[in-house]
Amino acid sequence: ECTHPSFKAYKLSSSPLIIYLQNFLTKNERSHLKEISKPRFRRSVVASDEGAKQSRIRTSQSTDLPRDEIVKCIEQRAMEFQGFDTKESQLEPLQLVKYGPGEHYDYHTDWLADPQYTTSFNGGNRMTSFLVYVYVSNDTTGGGTGFPLVDAPRDERWCGFVECDEPFGSGVVFRPVEGNAIFWENLIPGTGRGDGRTEHAGLPVTSGEKIGMNIWTRQAGISDEVRKEGGPLDF
Ligand SMILES: O=C(O)CCC(=O)C(=O)O
Numbered sequence: 623e624c625t626h627p628s629f630k631a632y633k634l635s636s637s638p639l640i641i642y643l644q645n646f647l648t649k650n651e652r653s654h655l656k657e658i659s660k661p662r663f664r665r666s667v668v669a670s671d672e673g674a675k676q677s678r679i680r681t682s683q684s685t686d687l688p689r690d691e692i693v694k695c696i697e698q699r700a701m702e703f704q705g706f707d708t709k710e711s712q713l714e715p716l717q718l719v720k721y722g723p724g725e726h727y728d729y730h731t732d733w734l735a736d737p738q739y740t741t742s743f744n745g746g747n748r749m750t751s752f753l754v755y756v757y758v759s760n761d762t763t764g765g766g767t768g769f770p771l772v773d774a775p776r777d778e779r780w781c782g783f784v785e786c787d788e789p790f791g792s793g794v795v796f797r798p799v800e801g802n803a804i805f806w807e808n809l810i811p812g813t814g815r816g817d818g819r820t821e822h823a824g825l826p827v828t829s830g831e832k833i834g835m836n837i838w839t840r841q842a843g844i845s846d847e848v849r850k851e852g853g854p855l856d857f
């Protein structure tokens with residue numbers, strides 16, 4: 623029942639590892655996610671000393687998802703992409719993020735600097751991220767995903783996926799293309815330390831609507847207690 627689309631993978635950067643995935647979600651999966659998430663969105667939150675809080679840094683709406691068969695199929699795809707040594711228990715609950723006009727997520731890293739969020743109960747830090755474009759309305763402007771510290775690729779075949787009219791040296795801005803995804807490693811290999819070069823932002827949507835999905839994998843399994851409470855984090 624769970625049949626995977628034949629997505630294509632293009633390496634954009636070796637260090638940090640960034641791989642662009644074309645056609646990672648089917649049309650049917652995209653409309654399903656959009657449908658089941660509709661009544662669930664709430665104002666997004668970010669990490670702070672005192673836990674999750676709303677912030678001008680992140681003005682989108684977020685939600686987790688019920689783990690139905692389609693969601694599990696997407697989880698399985700994200701696991702298999704990372705190879706057989708990454709276990710399902712390392713996966714955080716999938717998270718959707720929705721942006722209307724003017725909404726954005728400022729520059730941040732997905733790895734967490736505060737040790738209270740990277741305990742062994744939480745599975746350590748966030749090892750990998752997928753940012754998947756689930757829905758992008760036809761009238762969307764803005765809403766790219768910017769990695770200012772990553773060198774822009776050169777070949778013009780990238781131009782469907784990244785902005786090619788950015789000034790040289792300003793990093794990479796991925797265009798929001800429905801169904802496609804960015805995969806990257808957050809931690810410096812062999813050290814477990816956060817890689818500052820993975821800093822990125824959800825740039826402001828200037829018109830239209832964008833829905834993204836975060837698929838985050840921890841360094842180790844997330845404890846059942848934490849998972850029972852809905853997973854380690856909602857930011
Ligand atoms: O919406 C985007 O393009 C990026 C979102 C993001 O980086 C996040 O939610 O952690």
Ligand SMILES: [Fe+2]
Binds near residue numbers: 730731732822
């Ligand atoms: Fe992020």
